[in-house]
Amino acid sequence: MPRPHVRRLRSRSAAAATGILVTGLLAAPAGAQGETPGGASGTVARTVGDARYEPGPCPKTPEPVPELEGARCGTLTVPENRARPGGRTIKLGVAIVPAAAAHPKPDPILWLSGGPGDDAVGAAERAVDGGLNRDRDVILMSQRGTYSADPALMCRNIDEFNARAVGLVYDAPSTERAHVGATKACRKKLAGTGADLGAYNDIESADDYADLRTTLGLDKWNVFGISYGTHLALAYMRLHPEGIRAVGLDGILPPSRASAAATWNSAREGLDGLFKACAEQPACNRRYPNLSATFDRLVRELEAKPVTTTVTLPDSPKPVKVVLDGGALLNWMVSATHVAPGVPRSLDELAHGNPQRIAEQWAASRFGPQAIGRVSHGLAYGVFCSAWVPYETVTQAVRAAHEAFPGFPASVLAQAPQLPFLRSDCEAWHIPAAPGSIRDVTRSDIPTLVLSGGFDSQTGADNGPYVARTLRRATVVTIPYAPHVVFAASKCARTITSSFFDTPTAPDTACLKDLKPPKFEIAP
Structure with a gap:
């Protein structure tokens, strides 16, 4: 039976940092209003630069999502193409699922969906079932062009x-x-x-999420990306490292x-x-x-x-x-x-x-x-x-x-x-x-959980050690016998993810030792 693979890479020294704030504690941006305990309240309109967040109804989903009941929702309005000042704007649906705990921690978790082209708001059930909102709010925003965005392409x-x-x-x-x-x-x-079809890409999407954090008035947050969401997360880490406390990557697709x-x-x-x-x-x-x-x-x-x-x-x-x-x-x-x-x-x-x-x-x-x-x-x-x-x-x-x-x-x-x-x-x-x-590699000191599945035939497990080469505080975990996106398939992966956001430099991987191969169907 193959052994679970776990590898940790520690930061070499503070002097080796590349200018990235590991904890990302920044002052609230100009224009932000009100306090945001447990994550953004989602009840106050804010404008920062060319971006504006407005509270409102929860975004549309193909079918009802019970996990959105009680969510604080709204829209983020941003330029469609930031290289064209004064051009048209687009609206991105936002849902903030509250933490289950009575006293949530102040740094929420941002969920980045896969595809490319999947809508994050509809993933609220997966995030809640996986326990991500145990003691932190979970923020879900439609990537530009997706189902709950306007326009939806x-x-x-x-x-x-x-x-x-x-x-x-x-x-x-x-x-x-x-x-x-x-x-x-x-x-x-x-x-x-x-629609400006050339404006729907990683760079503009990363800018969208940077605008979301500042318009919500958040000093810091965590990021969790699955599948293509890891592609976007790595670009976001590289382009906008400020304010990111920790990053989870599941089913890794490196832009490089x-x-x-x-x-x-x-x-x-x-x-x-x-x-x-x-x-x-x-x-x-x-x-x-x-x-x-x-x-x-x-x-x-x-x-x-x-x-x-x-x-x-x-x-x-x-x-x-x-x-x-x-x-x-x-x-x-x-x-x-x-x-x-x-x-x-x-x-x-x-x-x-x-x-x-x-x-x-x-x-x-x-x-x-x-x-x-x-x-x-x-x-x-x-x-x-x-x-x-x-x-x-x-x-x-x-x-x-x-x-x-x-x-x-x-x-x-x-x-x-x-x-x-x-x-x-x-x-x-x-x-x-x-x-x-x-296609540049992401070099970062932000604590990062790098999750892969041993059966992943869409984003192979080899991508984990590959991205970790330049992520100095990475923990690499391969869940044996698991397919693409292990968070959805493995209780052990969910346990590791929860412990990572509690202690990003030392997640608990003890459950790996108990994993067993699937029992294959044997026909008569």
Whole structure:
């Protein structure tokens, strides 16, 4: 059984600091009003510079979120593009979930959601279920362009195409034409509203959060980012270190590594972790020997001869056609690490002519309510097309793909996991590249918890030690057998996170020693 990995890196000395205030105790900004015990009261309008916070109703969510009952809410108004003074402004929804404790600590926790394109306000349930508001307020603000922001840069046509695409050959030229056609239609629609699509990126978002802290009158706060939220958190730490007490990163996506190449490396690392866990469990290894080789063989066979079937889904009124080829199987597998105990059985059934379990899961991921009308494609492409694609060549991406999966067909390796046709999408999106500094590593003395999962095939666990090289007060923790975003999947991860915000330089990681591998399903 692999041993949990924990590594701590201490600050070398005060003289080695890079000008960053570790505790970030700053005076309340000019224009701030009132005291903010336990975090911002959210009841007073404040203007600082070009930003204004106004109390008001809680932001809209796709469905009711009970955890927002009793929250203090409002909107932050900021420039859409700070390089264009006097230009139009945008509004970002804010919800402050109160601490459960009667006497909360004064430094709240800011939640940064993933995606890019997920809305933070709707994540209140996850934050509360994880105990983040035990003795601190939790602040959730919609990233620009997301569901509870105004404007919300959503495109249902892309979501609906992605649902239909489960019935298409994954990497066929005709699929690419239809895919990019949906992207072009989305761009035309959003640009037609007057949105400056080049202003939806890490730099502007980091500025938004800096403005939120000052308009709320907070001297200091903590930051917790998941998935893409770690990408944004690292940029925020670098651009606006003032006022940050501690940072938690879960499912790390470093801006300096963000690329198609990184998706291949993460897929390899996470899948190998799952295959190894099965091989080390006698019952799983006996029933499903050489699982990695089985997976590789199935990818090659299905790419040469796809399997077509139909499935019935709760959210679809009629049977759904599903085409499983090599690319579809790889992409299912990358997301299936979230349901790891059933993966060996599903692959074995496919190998013996029964594709239904995999087909149902693959289709359900695209047809469910969570997949339609929730993601901000305007923000997603704003990040991918400004900070990722311009800084990677096709050759670099293909080389990384071949190194990670040398036996896969070229047609499978042409499309990065979960990001098919991204380069063509970005040509259609047509926004400027971000400054090269967007990919700078973050160097900081801010205490940072660096969390990864051993089964994470989306942001591989290797990213943890990588970012910690330049975070001098980092604690690196890999939760074995856990998928992407361990805070949601592991009680131990939640315990470590809570203890970290209590004592950022010495979180309690004792629960790691009790973790056991999942019990894989064994078919009769």
